[in-house]
Amino acid sequence: MIAGIDIGGTSSKLGLVDGDRIVARTRIPTVGHADAHAFADALAAAVRTLVGEAALTGVGIGAPNGNQHSGTIVQAPNLPWREDVPLAAMLRERLGVPCTLGNDANAAALGEWRYGAGRGIDDLLVVTLGTGLGSGLIVDGRLLLGPFGNAGELGHTMVVIDGRACTCGRAGCLEAYVSIRGMRETFRELGGDAEVLRGEGVMPIADAARAGSSEALQTFRSTARWLSVGLSNAVAITTPRRIVLFGGIARNGDLLLGPLRERFAHDLLSIYHGQVDLLLSELPEDDAGILGAAALGAH
């Protein structure tokens, strides 16, 4: 039994994974603890309750800005702690089993590789589309971490020179275009109905597109255009055999995937034609974070 912990900005999901199934689950708030030690105490208590009399062999933790080499969460802007938190060591102390902490996008990649649409594919790119654009790469059967433990930042490849400002302080990053924030900005730039943007996230733009709004439809087509460039560039560098898209934005039926497949077939270097699949994640969204974290723990 592996415990998978998915650290989120407001709450953290925990699950007990047996083989490829989640057999028990719970969640605790991420915010509101006195300090990181109190948070680790709460996580350990929740894991103990979940496990009961079963035998726990390891813990995997997926976290924003998680560094797998050091096992620490490195100043994640959306988490409550300003210092680096060595959460892997803190849980190992409390639970007495091996704990592995990694980046949430890498956890998603491992989850897809082990449990999802990437099963058996040893050269895999998993792209998580949400608040930001995260990515994880399996290269020749190994998770690509790089010498500093922070490889695979596809969201911060530049697709437009001197383009939109990005939260990373630079300009023109893929994430500034292909993310919830990016899509809302595209819709605004295209002169889309301001009323639509009163709703949160991308769902209202998708609803408007289904109702025939040309600005909303164009928002999805433009997003597909930028994403296709980013994916094609990643293919030219590491040649994954399969790309799996994960996250709410991708799950809008053919609104994104339709134009994306068309652009991608066009943008892909000819020597790679017919060699790279583009698929949506098959994992239920609520389970993916837990399974991905468990895959880290089992790695």
Place this chain on the structure above:
Amino acid sequence: MIAGIDIGGTSSKLGLVDGDRIVARTRIPTVGHADAHAFADALAAAVRTLVGEAALTGVGIGAPNGNQHSGTIVQAPNLPWREDVPLAAMLRERLGVPCTLGNDANAAALGEWRYGAGRGIDDLLVVTLGTGLGSGLIVDGRLLLGPFGNAGELGHTMVVIDGRACTCGRAGCLEAYVSIRGMRETFRELGGDAEVLRGEGVMPIADAARAGSSEALQTFRSTARWLSVGLSNAVAITTPRRIVLFGGIARNGDLLLGPLRERFAHDLLSIYHGQVDLLLSELPEDDAGILGAAALGAH
């Protein structure tokens, strides 16, 4: 003793490598043979002459469009043969020792890793700037080939959406801007003196820049701008610890490297600041192809 063979468009260089030194060398024409078998006969004869009474343990061959998985040269546009040439097998038959054939850019990467500016750096990107823009990646101590044997095509990452036409049939590729052809086109677009372009290659533009031509200086600055984006994007995906630039274009003193270092410091994602070196190749240009090929043979 390893024989290193560097297949070029007009002539092929051969060298016998002992440790990290070329102890004997020769060259034969690549063109003018009846067919690929006759060319293989000529190569084998040249290797035998070079080796004499010494003990040959392996042969490495670097070739344009070389595929290391299959050991074949795959329809290289600048070589005389229209069919795929299984040159590794053809030389193994003729010489009775293991032969490894690979892409010339990958050979350059292995050469820098084993003999050059990348010694001891297990996460390395080597970029060859010449007629085209080639690249080879060492990731976690292994040459990145990808499942199809053709990974590391940095020259065909797109840096300008709907940009310049590229020889690959697409638009906006890094190679369309950062290569001999690309730099000449930039100089032309900037309204540079047509007289300068009567000379071949990039050298006349470099001479004009040294003489104070603002269009020529801007050509180098613009080239640095595009190259910096391509390099930063590669870093965001695989995080090499060092980048080595190789080839004539890079060897123009500070004309390219000056603005490139400045842009690269700016374009690099902040989490990678201070972690990625940018160096010029130290290998003599005439030796690099042979040493790189030998590194393939020793791999």
